[in-house]
Amino acid sequence: MINFDYPPAMGGEAIEVALKTLAGLPVPKIDTINAQIAITKGDETASAKADLYIEDYVMPDKPNEYLLSSGLGRDYDPKTFKVKLP
Numbered sequence: 001m002i003n004f005d006y007p008p009a010m011g012g013e014a015i016e017v018a019l020k021t022l023a024g025l026p027v028p029k030i031d032t033i034n035a036q037i038a039i040t041k042g043d044e045t046a047s048a049k050a051d052l053y054i055e056d057y058v059m060p061d062k063p064n065e066y067l068l069s070s071g072l073g074r075d076y077d078p079k080t081f082k083v084k085l086p
Helices: 009-022
Strands: 002-004 037-039
Touching: none
Parallel strands: none
Antiparallel strands: 002 037
């Protein structure tokens, strides 16, 4: 098994860059979001190295709709999540 996420957190980052651009603030030419490669132990290749193993990535106690790469953290619970406004 191999998993490579295109994290939903990238959408939030895109909005932040757009708002900075509209405000006339400088923005980076390249903006990198941490995307990890998760592979089952023993299945790495010369070109595909694991950032972590599937066994350490999967959260079987979470609901099926939980996105592992959401950027919200392992403690995220949609029932109790609150947005903190500045």
